[in-house]
Amino acid sequence: MPLQLEIVTPEARIFSGEVDSVVLPGSDGELGILPHHVPLVTTLKPGELVYSQTGKSEYFAVGTGFVEVTGGRVSVLTDMAKGESEIDEKSVEDALKRAQERLESIKHDSATEEVAMVQAMIQKSMAQLHVKRRRKNV
CATH class of the missing domain: 2.60.15.10 (F0F1 ATP synthase delta/epsilon subunit, N-terminal)
Structure with missing residues (x-):
């Protein structure tokens, strides 16, 4: 079933x-x-x-x-x-870099909501790169 x-x-x-x-x-x-x-x-x-x-x-x-x-x-x-096939590796890498730079600039602030949002963006970018790169190596 x-x-x-x-x-x-x-x-x-x-x-x-x-x-x-x-x-x-x-x-x-x-x-x-x-x-x-x-x-x-x-x-x-x-x-x-x-x-x-x-x-x-x-x-x-x-x-x-x-x-x-x-x-x-x-x-x-x-x-x-x-x-x-929907993942553009270069665009995702660029988005990841921007998110990591943003996280560095706000990590000492008390804006925990913004930190959480940027961390979620980083996790989504990493997931996309993992799928894209895994399939390249198969």
């Missing part, structure tokens, strides 16, 4: 279909989901989401969000989901 996976961002439904398994970056670490998984709701942190479909794996860089597993369904609601 396959899983029904849906990956949704505020902009679009990124993927909807049957898969054999899903591995994603949950709040407490990497989470593997197979058919008949116990129901759960957890937060999603920036990282790599991998799903397998008839022996072939697909890789996505994902941002923050939520994951709900119920019965044979996995719903991923995230602020970012990009496949390897």
